[in-house]
Amino acid sequence: MSFFLKAKRLDFSTGDVPVAVLNEDDAQSFGIRPGDRIELKWKNKSSVLNVDTSQKMVKKGIIGLFEEATDLTKIRSGEVVYFEIFDPPTSIKAIKKKLKGKSLSYHETYSIIRDLIKGHISDKELAFYVASSFTHEMKNKELYNLTKAMVDTGSKLNFKGRLVADKHCVGGLPGNRTTMIIVPIIASLDVDIPKTSSRAITSPAGTADTMEILAPVDLNLKEIKKVVNKYNGCIVWGGSTYIAPADDIIVKLTKKISLEPLSKMIVSVMAKKVAMGIDYLLIDIPYGLTAKLKSLKIAKKIARKFKWLGKKFGIKVVFTILSAKEPVGNGIGPALEARDVLRVLQRKEKRPVDLEKKSLHLAGKLLELCGRAKKNKGETLAKNALKTGRAWQKMKEIIKAQGGDPNIDSEDITVGASRARIFAKKEGKITSVDNRAIDEVARSLGAPHDKLAGLRLHKKLNQKVKKKDKLMTLYGRNKERLNLGKKALKRVDIFTIK
Amino acid sequence: MSFFLKAKRLDFSTGDVPVAVLNEDDAQSFGIRPGDRIELKWKNKSSVLNVDTSQKMVKKGIIGLFEEATDLTKIRSGEVVYFEIFDPPTSIKAIKKKLKGKSLSYHETYSIIRDLIKGHISDKELAFYVASSFTHEMKNKELYNLTKAMVDTGSKLNFKGRLVADKHCVGGLPGNRTTMIIVPIIASLDVDIPKTSSRAITSPAGTADTMEILAPVDLNLKEIKKVVNKYNGCIVWGGSTYIAPADDIIVKLTKKISLEPLSKMIVSVMAKKVAMGIDYLLIDIPYGLTAKLKSLKIAKKIARKFKWLGKKFGIKVVFTILSAKEPVGNGIGPALEARDVLRVLQRKEKRPVDLEKKSLHLAGKLLELCGRAKKNKGETLAKNALKTGRAWQKMKEIIKAQGGDPNIDSEDITVGASRARIFAKKEGKITSVDNRAIDEVARSLGAPHDKLAGLRLHKKLNQKVKKKDKLMTLYGRNKERLNLGKKALKRVDIFTIK
Numbered sequence: 003m004s005f006f007l008k009a010k011r012l013d014f015s016t017g018d019v020p021v022a023v024l025n026e027d028d029a030q031s032f033g034i035r036p037g038d039r040i041e042l043k044w045k046n047k048s049s050v051l052n053v054d055t056s057q058k059m060v061k062k063g064i065i066g067l068f069e070e071a072t073d074l075t076k077i078r079s080g081e082v083v084y085f086e087i088f089d090p091p092t093s094i095k096a097i098k099k100k101l102k103g104k105s106l107s108y109h110e111t112y113s114i115i116r117d118l119i120k121g122h123i124s125d126k127e128l129a130f131y132v133a134s135s136f137t138h139e140m141k142n143k144e145l146y147n148l149t150k151a152m153v154d155t156g157s158k159l160n161f162k163g164r165l166v167a168d169k170h171c172v173g174g175l176p177g178n179r180t181t182m183i184i185v186p187i188i189a190s191l192d193v194d195i196p197k198t199s200s201r202a203i204t205s206p207a208g209t210a211d212t213m214e215i216l217a218p219v220d221l222n223l224k225e226i227k228k229v230v231n232k233y234n235g236c237i238v239w240g241g242s243t244y245i246a247p248a249d250d251i252i253v254k255l256t257k258k259i260s261l262e263p264l265s266k267m268i269v270s271v272m273a274k275k276v277a278m279g280i281d282y283l284l285i286d287i288p289y290g291l292t293a294k295l296k297s298l299k300i301a302k303k304i305a306r307k308f309k310w311l312g313k314k315f316g317i318k319v320v321f322t323i324l325s326a327k328e329p330v331g332n333g334i335g336p337a338l339e340a341r342d343v344l345r346v347l348q349r350k351e352k353r354p355v356d357l358e359k360k361s362l363h364l365a366g367k368l369l370e371l372c373g374r375a376k377k378n379k380g381e382t383l384a385k386n387a388l389k390t391g392r393a394w395q396k397m398k399e400i401i402k403a404q405g406g407d408p409n410i411d412s413e414d415i416t417v418g419a420s421r422a423r424i425f426a427k428k429e430g431k432i433t434s435v436d437n438r439a440i441d442e443v444a445r446s447l448g449a450p451h452d453k454l455a456g457l458r459l460h461k462k463l464n465q466k467v468k469k470k471d472k473l474m475t476l477y478g479r480n481k482e483r484l485n486l487g488k489k490a491l492k493r494v495d496i497f498t499i500k
Numbered sequence: 501m502s503f504f505l506k507a508k509r510l511d512f513s514t515g516d517v518p519v520a521v522l523n524e525d526d527a528q529s530f531g532i533r534p535g536d537r538i539e540l541k542w543k544n545k546s547s548v549l550n551v552d553t554s555q556k557m558v559k560k561g562i563i564g565l566f567e568e569a570t571d572l573t574k575i576r577s578g579e580v581v582y583f584e585i586f587d588p589p590t591s592i593k594a595i596k597k598k599l600k601g602k603s604l605s606y607h608e609t610y611s612i613i614r615d616l617i618k619g620h621i622s623d624k625e626l627a628f629y630v631a632s633s634f635t636h637e638m639k640n641k642e643l644y645n646l647t648k649a650m651v652d653t654g655s656k657l658n659f660k661g662r663l664v665a666d667k668h669c670v671g672g673l674p675g676n677r678t679t680m681i682i683v684p685i686i687a688s689l690d691v692d693i694p695k696t697s698s699r700a701i702t703s704p705a706g707t708a709d710t711m712e713i714l715a716p717v718d719l720n721l722k723e724i725k726k727v728v729n730k731y732n733g734c735i736v737w738g739g740s741t742y743i744a745p746a747d748d749i750i751v752k753l754t755k756k757i758s759l760e761p762l763s764k765m766i767v768s769v770m771a772k773k774v775a776m777g778i779d780y781l782l783i784d785i786p787y788g789l790t791a792k793l794k795s796l797k798i799a800k801k802i803a804r805k806f807k808w809l810g811k812k813f814g815i816k817v818v819f820t821i822l823s824a825k826e827p828v829g830n831g832i833g834p835a836l837e838a839r840d841v842l843r844v845l846q847r848k849e850k851r852p853v854d855l856e857k858k859s860l861h862l863a864g865k866l867l868e869l870c871g872r873a874k875k876n877k878g879e880t881l882a883k884n885a886l887k888t889g890r891a892w893q894k895m896k897e898i899i900k901a902q903g904g905d906p907n908i909d910s911e912d913i914t915v916g917a918s919r920a921r922i923f924a925k926k927e928g929k930i931t932s933v934d935n936r937a938i939d940e941v942a943r944s945l946g947a948p949h950d951k952l953a954g955l956r957l958h959k960k961l962n963q964k965v966k967k968k969d970k971l972m973t974l975y976g977r978n979k980e981r982l983n984l985g986k987k988a989l990k991r992v993d994i995f996t997i998k
Contacts, residue, residue: 013555014521017534023512033946036515037756054566057511068552090757098759101631127757129627133599258535259588259625261596448531 005032006084007065009077015069018254019125022051022085023066029055032087039088039124042075049075050088050121074121090127091117097127101134108147115151115248128255136263145269145307146314152246152273157223159196159245160279161230166194167372168278169364170271171286172304173205174294176440177331177354180286181209182237182343183361184368186397187387189235193374196230198240198274200253206444206456207336210239215340215415215453217406229403236400246273262294268307276315282372283312283319286364288326292437298323320371322364328435328463331357335449335456337416338477344412347394356462362388419454419477422484424491426471430499435463439494446490447478454479457487461497473497503530504582505563507575513567516752517623520549520583521564527553530585537586537622540573547573548586548619572619588625589615595625599632606645613649613746626753634761643767643805644812650744650771655721657694657743658777659728664692665870666776667862668769669784670802671703672792674938675829675852678784679707680735680841681859682866684895685885687733691872694728696738696772698751704942704954705834708737713838713913713951715904727901734898744771760792766805774813780870781810781817784862786824790935796821818869820862826933826961829855833947833954835914836975842910845892854960860886917952917975920982922989924969928997933961937992944988945976952977955985959995971995 005028012023022040029035036055041048042065051071060066065085067077077083096110106114114131117123123131135148169184181197188195199209199219210219220242221229229236241250249270256262275283285308288294289301305321312319331342331354345353346361365387366380375383387393398408440457448455458475461467474496478484503526510521520538527533534553539546540563549569558564563583565575575581594608604612612629615621621629633646667682679695686693697707697717708717718740719727727734739748747768754760773781783806786792787799803819810817829840829852843851844859863885864878873881885891896906938955946953956973959965972994976982 013557015524015534015553017536017551017553026513033949035949036513038515053515055513055515059511094757098757101634101759101761124756125624126627126753129624130631130757130759133628133631136599255624258622259592259596259628261599261628263599451531451533 006082007063009079009081009083010060010064010066011072011079012066012068018070020049020051020070020074020121021054021068022071023054023056023060023068025060025062025064026055026057028062029053034087040085041088042083042085044075044077044081044083047075052124088122091122093117093123094127097131097134101130103134105141105144106147108150111144111147112151112154115148115155118248118251119155125255128252132252132255132263132266136266140265142307142310145265145311148269149272149276149311149315152248152269153277155248156246156277157244158277158279159223159227161194161196164194165281165372166196166279167282167284167368168195168197168275168280169284169286169368170275171288172267172271172294174437175288175326175330176206176334176437176444177329177339177342177357178288178360179209179212179331179339179343180357180361180364182213182340182397183346183357183388183393184365185235185237186347186393186400187361187365187384188368189233189400190387190392190396191369191374191383192234193369193372194230195235196226196278197235197237198243198245198278199237200240202450206334206441206449207339208450209237211336211450211453212339212343213237214239215337216410217401217404219404221404229400233396233399233403235396236404238404240274245277246270249273264300264304268304268311272308272311272315275317280317282368283317284364284368284371285319285321287321287323289323290326290437292439293326298325318371320367322367326437329437329440329459330354330360332460333456333458334440334444335447335477336453337419338456338458341412341415344410344415347388347397348412349389349391349394350412358388416454416477420480420484422476422478422488423472424474424476426467426469426473426499428499429467429469431466432461432463432497433500434498436494436496436498439496442494443476443487443490443496447476447487448483452479452483455483459496467499504580505561507577507579507581508558508562508564509570509577510564510566516568518547518549518569518572518619519552519566520569521552521554521558521566523558523560523562524553524555526560527551532585538583539586540581540583542573542575542579542581545573550622586620589620591615591621592625595629595632599628601632603639603642604645606648609642609645610649610652613646613653616746616749617653623753626750630750630753630761630764634764638763640805640808643763643809646767647770647774647809647813650746650767651775653746654744654775655742656775656777657721657725659692659694662692663779663870664694664777665780665866666693666695666773666778667782667784667866668773669786670765670769670792672935673786673788673824673828674704674832674935674942675827675837675840675855676784676786676858677707677710677829677837677841678855678859678862680711680838680895681844681856681886681891682863683733683735684845684891684898685859685863685882686866687731687898688885688890688894689867689872689881690732691867691870692728693733694724694776695733695735696741696743696776697735698738700948704832704939704947705837706948707735709834709948709951710837710841711735712737713835714908715899715902717902719902727898731894731897731901733894734902736902738772743775744768747771762798762802766802766809770806770809770813773815778815780866781815782862782866782869783817783819785819785821787821788824788935790937791824796823816869818865820865824935827935827938827957828852828858830958831954831956832938832942833945833975834951835917836954836956839910839913842908842913845886845895846910847887847889847892848910856886914952914975918978918982920974920976920986921970922972922974924965924967924971924997926997927965927967929964930959930961930995931998932996934992934994934996937994940992941974941985941988941994945974945985946981950977950981953981957994965997
């Protein structure tokens with residue numbers, strides 16, 4: 003059965019799901035109920051849309067299209083379209099199989115991922131798939147199948163025979179913005195490093211959020227290739243590349259309940275790296291009681307899975323597995339982390355020493371892995387690139403190539419934010435720093451959506467503090483937001499002072 | 501932070517999620533994005549709504565309310581309301597714990613179920629909870645916790661010291677509409693049997709769908725109590741009783757992907773029975789290769805879980821565990837199944853013998869369980885109630901008490917449907933009947949939403965057929981629907997003829 007209707011754009015937005023609105027009488031005579039899905043067809047094209055109904059605001063014979071639906075279809079008001087009732091795709095059977103705890107074949111996995119990208123799998127069906135796939139531990143074979151399916155359903159990049167390096171941090175540690183220091187160092191030594199980053203999932207800032215302070219990050223594949231071919235490196239958001247696009251859809255969902263299952267994380271990372279044509283990959287795996295990964299044991303287990311997957315796809319992988327007891331750098335939140343990064347690159351006095359040290363260690367390891375430096379000499383090479391200003395020069399080129407202003411200075415970045423200082427209430431020694439509490443406070447201040455929001459920590463682990471010493475500065479858009487941050491500080495303690 | 505806005509009713513319906521629409525500029529200045537949730541407050545009341553945004557159709561200072569939102573809040577256009585950004589409830593932490601494969605305490609489970617009923621858990625969060633809870637096998641302790649939480653968050657019924665019997669079928673077998681025969685038999689023997697039934701989840705008809713052909717089924721608790729106090733029995737839909745209301749929300753979700761995990765089923769059934777104050781419960785567990793439960797082993801396992809749970813809640817449970825190789829009765833679909841039931845109660849010649857026999861067996865067992873009949877004499881007692889017309893008389897009372905027309909005759913029910921006969925293409929013996937194929941054909945014909953839709957089987961397992969013998973009759977609203985049924989018959993075989 004199919005039905006002809008005249009399209010009418012409605013300026014409503016759901017933020018996600020593409021919605022079509024049918025008149026209630028029409029819907030009834032078609033046997034459709036709100037919440038059902040239809041396959042809209044026009045000019046040999048088709049899209050699957052969710053149905054809302056309307057008593058009068060959408061008249062009989064009209065199909066209203068919300069913004070997401072017009073974005074998807076480009077249909078104009080007045081165009082005649084027809085539609086069919088959309089039956090759940092056959093891949094739903096595979097999702098149900100997975101829900102019963104069974105393993106899926108490559109073919110089944112591919113069918114799910116393909117239908118997901120086509121928009122044929124509803125958000126609820128996807129939630130079932132994600133929950134059943136990632137809750138319990140995924141087998142290696144399943145990790146491989148899913149990674150491959152994600153790669154095979156998206157675009158791929160290759161750099162014409164040049165060897166390509168990359169780094170990745172599994173995250174879960176506030177600050178730790180090493181990427182934006184490592185990439186210019188590596189690129190300045192004529193090694194290609196086309197870095198795609200994510201936006202924050204469970205943290206107050208992702209590298210993409212932070213880089214966005216300095217330059218646009220939503221480059222497409224062609225633009226990425228152009229920038230990397232000319233300047234060796236880039237720091238962009240992975241979501242506008244159509245590299246493993248299924249991953250972005252899944253991330254959007256898991257973000258909604260701020261949850262990132264470990265096996266999903268492994269698949270996400272490897273799918274992007276395989277599709278980007280990476281040969282050498284350094285993975286930073288911080289662990290600690292209040293980090294994303296709680297123990298050395300889990301960190302090592304994940305490293306093993308990465309290594310196994312890397313081998314299957316021909317990628318050489320090395321790791322840094324370091325205990326993480328406190329943030330790396332002083333700033334938390336996109337603007338404050340960008341300031342830390344520039345302070346290091348620009349060799350400012352106030353630069354965070356820990357961030358610089360860690361970045362050099364990682365850059366060194368990567369240079370050794372890809373044969374650019376002799377064994378144990380990578381760090382020296384990296385340090386030199388930083389000291390001589392080569393890395394900062396390279397970063398300016400990258401900022402400019404991505405469409406930003408290279409004449410930026412670290413101290414310009416946080417101008418305009420409201421601030422509140424937090425002082426010590428007692429004397430003692432800082433015996434622990436709670437990364438999760440930092441996340442919570444930063445998010446309550448508005449990070450990562452509000453780029454200026456966040457906090458600057460003035461103290462480090464094991465330091466002694468006196469009563470009324472400045473512990474941290476909160477940054478927010480306005481006083482109300484600062485108050486939300488202060489409220490959060492009543493619920494959780496960032497520093498334990500004993 | 502809170503914001504004041506003027507309400508405006510919009511006549512849009514999502515079928516499920518309550519939606520509020522904010523002007524895009526307002527949303528931006530509040531820091532809200534489409535897809536976020538807000539807590540609307542007015543007159544000391546509050547509701548959580550999903551946010552859509554609009555560029556112009558909803559003006560600044562206005563909050564548009566979709567139908568589900570006005571149904572929930574009863575707010576009128578022009579009323580001033582205010583809202584706060586809704587933070588995910590703390591029970592989300594419990595959902596995440598479950599997602600990691602850990603067991604939940606009663607307190608944690610209760611918090612999820614309570615927030616679910618309040619509308620504080622989004623459909624995606626619920627999908628994660630359901631998928632992680634029911635995918636893998638639930639431990640007994642968890643089954644108990646969840647059942648108890650569902651009971652404790654809804655209404656309860658008691659029948660002032662009278663002993664109360666009930667029967668339940670785990671389903672998965674087409675036809676098998678024994679409830680509507682057993683209830684009047686039991687009730688006619690002065691045993692209380694307040695039967696709440698479900699609508700179809702994965703089948704072409706639930707008992708509630710079928711009973712609805714004869715009388716309204718959406719009675720509230722007060723009405724149920726009144727009917728049962730006067731006539732001993734009722735056959736109503738469980739969804740309008742506020743008995744274990746969380747279950748209905750979960751059913752709605754699992755229905756969307758036509759999936760019913762076994763442990764969810766056990767919890768659903770027991771929660772309703774506990775809250776209804778049932779003392780004696782007969783559970784019908786059909787199993788077979790194409791039934792919901794595939795093997796005797798699984799059937800027995802589920803029986804053990806039911807028994808364990810029953811004991812914990814003080815309910816005496818017995819079972820009939822029978823191999824199910826074909827439907828019980830001849831009709832599939834609400835109207836056709838109702839016709840079968842009436843044919844049995846009205847002692848019509850065309851009545852399905854198998855349905856009558858099974859109903860008597862079950863009724864007899866239940867009469868013995870609750871002490872109304874001596875051992876091995878229950879079936880005789882039941883048969884007598886049917887033969888003498890007492891059961892049909894009782895059914896007429898129940899139909900009338902629920903608001904239906906007691907002067908109905910079995911042969912009036914399917915008048916008005918379009919029909920198509922299906923004939924045998926070859927000679928041979930029917931060696932198997934595929935219950936799943938029956939479901940698929942019946943659903944493609946429009947069951948259960950279209951009550952007239954379905955099929956009547958003219959042959960049974962092991963019967964011999966000649967070429968061109970009538971195998972079945974398809975019933976549908978119109979020719980288009982009949983064609984969909986015929987199409988389905990090209991994909992699947994109901995009868996295997998060898």
